[in-house]
Structure formats: C-alpha cells, structure tokens
Amino acid sequence: MLTSTPTREALSRTRVEVRRPATGGRAMVSLSTGAPSVRPGIRPLLMASDEAGATVCLMPDGALLLAGDAIAIDVCVGPGARLELVEPAGTVAYAMDGGSAVWDVTIELAPASTLVWAGEPFVVAEGSRVHRSTVIRLGVGASMAWRETLVLGRHLERSGSVSQELSVLGPNDVPLLHEELEVGPGSSPLLLGGARVLASVLVLGHRLPVDGETGTGTRLELEGNGTLVRHLAMDAHRATPAATWAAARRAAG
Numbered sequence: 094m095l096t097s098t099p100t101r102e103a104l105s106r107t108r109v110e111v112r113r114p115a116t117g118g119r120a121m122v123s124l125s126t127g128a129p130s131v132r133p134g135i136r137p138l139l140m141a142s143d144e145a146g147a148t149v150c151l152m153p154d155g156a157l158l159l160a161g162d163a164i165a166i167d168v169c170v171g172p173g174a175r176l177e178l179v180e181p182a183g184t185v186a187y188a189m190d191g192g193s194a195v196w197d198v199t200i201e202l203a204p205a206s207t208l209v210w211a212g213e214p215f216v217v218a219e220g221s222r223v224h225r226s227t228v229i230r231l232g233v234g235a236s237m238a239w240r241e242t243l244v245l246g247r248h249l250e251r252s253g254s255v256s257q258e259l260s261v262l263g264p265n266d267v268p269l270l271h272e273e274l275e276v277g278p279g280s281s282p283l284l285l286g287g288a289r290v291l292a293s294v295l296v297l298g299h300r301l302p303v304d305g306e307t308g309t310g311t312r313l314e315l316e317g318n319g320t321l322v323r324h325l326a327m328d329a330h331r332a333t334p335a336a337t338w339a340a341a342r343r344a345a346g
Contacts, residue, residue, distance in 0.1 A: 104163045105134035109178070111147050112171030120174055122147045133157055135166060146175030146207070157184055158223060160192025167199050170206040172232075183213040183244075183329075186253060188220030198227040202235035207346055211338070214242040214290075214329045219278070221253030229261045229297070231269070236298030238345035240338055243291045244329050251278045252289065261297060261319070269297070269317045288325035292332035296320045299344045310337065320344075 105128035112121045120142050128134030133155025140148040157164065170176045186194060196215075202208055217223060229237070245252035254277030261270040274291075276284060285291060301312070301320040310324040322341075326332040 104165060105129070105132050106165040106167065107135040107137055107151070108167045108169070109137050109149050109151075109176070110169040110171070111149075111174045111176045113144070113146070113174045117144070119144055120146050122149070124149065128154075132162060135164060140179070146170075146177075148177040148179065150179050150181060152181055153184070156187070158186040158194040158196065158221070160189035160194060162194040163197075164195065165197045165199075167201075168208065169201045170203060170208050170235075172203040173205045174203070175207040176209070178208070178210040180211070180213040183216055183242075185216045185218055185247070186221035186223045186255075187218050188253070189222055190220070191222075193222040193224065196223060196225045198225075200227070200229040200237075202229070202231050202237060204232040205234040206232065207235070208237045208239075209342055209345055210237075210239045212239065212241045214244045216244040216247060217253040217255045218247050219250040219253055221255075223253065223255045225255065225257035227257075227259045229259075230266070231261065231263050231297055233264045234298070236345045237296070238338075238341040239293075239295045239297075240333060240341070241293045241295075242329055242332050243293075245276060245285075245289045245291075252276065252280075254278065261315075263317050267317070269315050269319060270321070286325055288327060290324075290326040290329050290332045292324040292326065292329075294322045294333060294337050294341045296341045296344045299346070301340055301344050310334075 107126045110123040124137040138150045256275040297319045310322045313321040
C-alpha cells in the first residue's frame with residue numbers, strides 16, 4: 094500500500110550533468126535516475142550533444158504526481174558548458190485524498206556555463222497538495238533562461254493546494270532572488286487577480302533588453318544581472334507570449 098506522505102524511501106532522484114573535457118572534444122553527459130519500484134520517476138534522455146554541450150529530455154516514466162511521491166531533480170552544468178532541458182508534456186498533481194507530494198529542483202551552474210530550461214505547465218488539480226522548491230546557484234559569468242507555468246486546477250475545477258519556494262544565489266552564495274507562494278482553493282482571488290495561470294520567464298546572468306519584444310506582463314529587474322517577467326492568464330496556452338521566451342533564450346546566449 095502506498096503511503097500518502099512523502100518519505101525518504103519514496104524519493105525518486107534524477108541527475109543531469111554536462112561537462113566540457115579540458116582536452117576538447119564532445120561534451121561529457123552523465124544521466125542517472127533512481128526510484129522505488131512502486132514509484133514513477135523522471136527519466137533523462139539524451140537528445141543531442143556536441144562540443145559545447147547537450148540537449149536532454151526529462152521524461153516521466155509513469156503518472157505524476159500522486160500522493161506520497163517525492164521527486165528530486167539535480168542539474169549540474171560544468172565550466173563553459175551548455176545544457177538545454179526540454180519536457181515532452183506538462184505535469185499534473187492529481188487528487189491526493191489528504192496526502193501530499195514533493196517536487197524539489199537544485200541547479201548548479203559553474204562559471205561561464207549556460208542552461209536553458211523550457212518547462213511545460215505544472216497543473217495543481219483539485220484535491221492535490223504539493224510542495225515545490227527550486228534552488229539555483231550561479232557561477233561567475235553563468236547564464237540561464239527558464240520558463241515555468243503554474244496552472245491552478247484543470248478545466249472547470251478548483252485549484253489544489255501548492256506551496257513553492259524559489260531561491261537564486263550568485264557567486265559566493267550572494268542572494269539574488271528569493272520568493273515564496275502559497276495558494277489553494279481557499280485563497281483570496283485578489284492574490285492572483287482572479288487568474289488561474291501564473292507564468293514566469295526568468296533570465297539570469299543578463300537582463301532582457303527593453304525593446305518592446307518581450308510582450309506584456311510584469312517585468313522585475315533583479316539586483317544582480319537578471320530579469321523576471323510574470324504573466325497572469327486564464328489559459329495556459331495564452332500565458333507566456335512566444336516573443337518573451339524567444340527574447341529570454343537570446344539573452345541567455
């Protein structure tokens with residue numbers, strides 16, 4: 094019988110690491126995943142690689158997320174290397190009958206490295222309860238473009254409950270950004286202006302150019318080099334304008 098509360102025994106851990114050999118040649122890509130036999134996990138699949146880096150797909154090997162699931166994703170990009178992460182589809186946190194699930198991401202970007210992560214929608218279905226955390230450590234000269242879309246409830250249903258934290262640390266662990274969000278079926282509509290979709294595009298290591306190409310949304314400039322653009326919408330497919338994400342990819346190099 095599956096437990097309804099995430100435990101260490103229920104942890105599914107995925108690791109993606111890309112490094113450029115000091116002697117030159119094709120980038121070294123290390124992919125691993127480990128999960129209990131009764132739990133699905135995220136399987137990293139190599140799509141392409143060259144001298145600069147790699148493109149990796151994060152493929153779920155079962156229904157995610159269910160009560161008791163604990164997903165951990167570790168990403169490490171070595172000095173001067175480039176990694177692009179893609180997702181084949183969105184993730185749904187299903188009704189959990191009083192249980193909960195955990196989704197934790199840690200990202201380590203070495204000096205002069207680049208990460209582009211084109212995240213697909215994360216749907217918090219009615220009756221689900223999820224804690225999400227993301228910690229990003231940015232080396233000197235590193236850059237990143239990240240797209241995230243949080244969807245509160247499936248079509249014609251109420252939201253589940255989600256608490257999430259995002260922390261970005263620059264060189265020497267200097268804080269660049271920290272934010273927390275808790276939202277659920279009992280939250281005031283004033284929290285997100287009545288919207289059911291919160292979309293984010295985050296650029297680190299550079300700022301988005303102010304040229305009108307980033308579309309609508311709320312733009313926040315970080316104390317260090319970085320820009321966060323937020324969009325509120327009722328539908329996921331309308332949440333992030335293509336121009337905003339294209340500008341973020343260009344800014345990250």
